[in-house]
Amino acid sequence: MPSSLQPVPLLDFSREYQAHREEFLTALTEVADAQQFILGPAVESFEAQAAAALDAEYAIGCASGTDALWLGLAALEIGDSHTSSHQAPQQAVLTTPFTFFATASSILRAGALPVFADIDPLTFNLSPDAAAAAIERHHDRGGVPVTALLPVHLYGQCADMDALGTLAAQHGLAVLEDAAQAFGARWNGMAAGALGDAAAFSFYPTKNLAAMGEAGLLSTQDPELAERARMLRAHGMRRRYFHDEIGWNVRLDGFQAAILSVRLRYLDAGNTRRRAIAARYAEGFQAAGLVGRSTAEGIVPPFTDPRAEHVFHQYVLRTPQRDALRHFLSEHRIGSEIYYPLPLDQQDSLASLGYRAGDFPEAERAAKEVLALPIYPELRDDEVDTVVEAIRRFYA
Numbered sequence: 001m002p003s004s005l006q007p008v009p010l011l012d013f014s015r016e017y018q019a020h021r022e023e024f025l026t027a028l029t030e031v032a033d034a035q036q037f038i039l040g041p042a043v044e045s046f047e048a049q050a051a052a053a054l055d056a057e058y059a060i061g062c063a064s065g066t067d068a069l070w071l072g073l074a075a076l077e078i079g080d081s082h083t084s085s086h087q088a089p090q091q092a093v094l095t096t097p098f099t100f101f102a103t104a105s106s107i108l109r110a111g112a113l114p115v116f117a118d119i120d121p122l123t124f125n126l127s128p129d130a131a132a133a134a135i136e137r138h139h140d141r142g143g144v145p146v147t148a149l150l151p152v153h154l155y156g157q158c159a160d161m162d163a164l165g166t167l168a169a170q171h172g173l174a175v176l177e178d179a180a181q182a183f184g185a186r187w188n189g190m191a192a193g194a195l196g197d198a199a200a201f202s203f204y205p206t207k208n209l210a211a212m213g214e215a216g217l218l219s220t221q222d223p224e225l226a227e228r229a230r231m232l233r234a235h236g237m238r239r240r241y242f243h244d245e246i247g248w249n250v251r252l253d254g255f256q257a258a259i260l261s262v263r264l265r266y267l268d269a270g271n272t273r274r275r276a277i278a279a280r281y282a283e284g285f286q287a288a289g290l291v292g293r294s295t296a297e298g299i300v301p302p303f304t305d306p307r308a309e310h311v312f313h314q315y316v317l318r319t320p321q322r323d324a325l326r327h328f329l330s331e332h333r334i335g336s337e338i339y340y341p342l343p344l345d346q347q348d349s350l351a352s353l354g355y356r357a358g359d360f361p362e363a364e365r366a367a368k369e370v371l372a373l374p375i376y377p378e379l380r381d382d383e384v385d386t387v388v389e390a391i392r393r394f395y396a
Contacts, residue, residue: 010335061252065202079112128163284388
């Protein structure tokens with residue numbers, strides 16, 4: 001390895017765009033020629049393809065992953081989206097504090113109360129044991145009833161849906177998967193998106209399946225829930241200009257659906273390549289003598305549950321001296337990111353929920369140790385090796 005390290009971007013959109021540029025432009029032109037810009041044939045076609053890919057009966061396109069979360073909760077009749085901000089929620093939804101902000105903000109937008117439980121330190125996903133304890137604790141304190149579970153399939157690996165499904169059944173809870181980072185992931189052979197009552201996906205441009213802007217999708221096996229979601233995404237209309245409920249404008253546009261249809265053709269190959277990159281990272285770190293059982297001994301590569309098929313939306317290490325390492329990588333023009341530096345329970349905007357530092361020690365520890373490295377299908381093997389070498393030099 002030369003003394004000077006080549007730059008490695010965290011993500012490079014241009015590589016994939018150039019490979020499929022003509023297909024993208026053809027798809028966009030078809031929408032423009034058809035003049036069907038909102039919903040329409042391109043959206044219907046993508047929804048059918050997505051449902052098939054997710055082993056789901058129904059797929060409902062919408063404007064963003066955040067909207068998909070809200071749409072799922074509203075379609076499940078969780079919370080009350082018409083509740084005034086000055087009125088106390090009458091239902092609670094249990095989720096993880098170690099996730100993107102939209103997981104919790106969507107619960108609040110639906111008119112419900114977020115209740116947090118700590119994470120599993122291996123997968124970073126919601127801990128079933130912690131979730132069970134949080135439900136009991138919330139009940140013992142006289143809180144509003146927990147009526148739904150919102151597990152997050154973080155970084156592209158499904159949460160423990162065996163244990164969480166059992167917990168939901170014991171307490172009569174609806175299950176909405178936050179699968180924003182997990183299109184193509186599986187649990188015991190079943191696709192993320194078919195593991196709960198409904199699932200929400202994001203197609204933000206950085207995702208494994210990505211739009212060229214904002215887009216999202218809700219999947220479900222329930223025909224009544226699907227019909228209700230379609231109504232709610234279009235201002236509560238089943239018939240044009242007749243509003244059965246106060247819904248919202250969260251429709252998917254034809255241009256984004258057309259792009260997603262093109263990219264869906266290549267998703268399986270892309271996810272396979274991501275797993276190969278993850279394996280190359282792991283082998284490189286092991287060969288360099290960097291791996292430890294904890295950050296007291298070295299870096300800790302991602303753990304994959306044997307029941308899961310990981311799609312590595314992110315490749316996230318636990319690493320000692322995380323902030324210093326990130327600075328070192330930045331100096332060498334090697335991209336990295338922290339997902340996420342502050343658990344949701346400690347966000348200023350959620351202070352009214354009443355949590356305190358120390359309530360979720362595993363989430364807090366993860367926030368101090370995690371670092372995401374470059375991973376996308378077009379990343380070259382020599383670039384992976386450069387990242388490994390840079391980290392070896394830092395710890396040398």
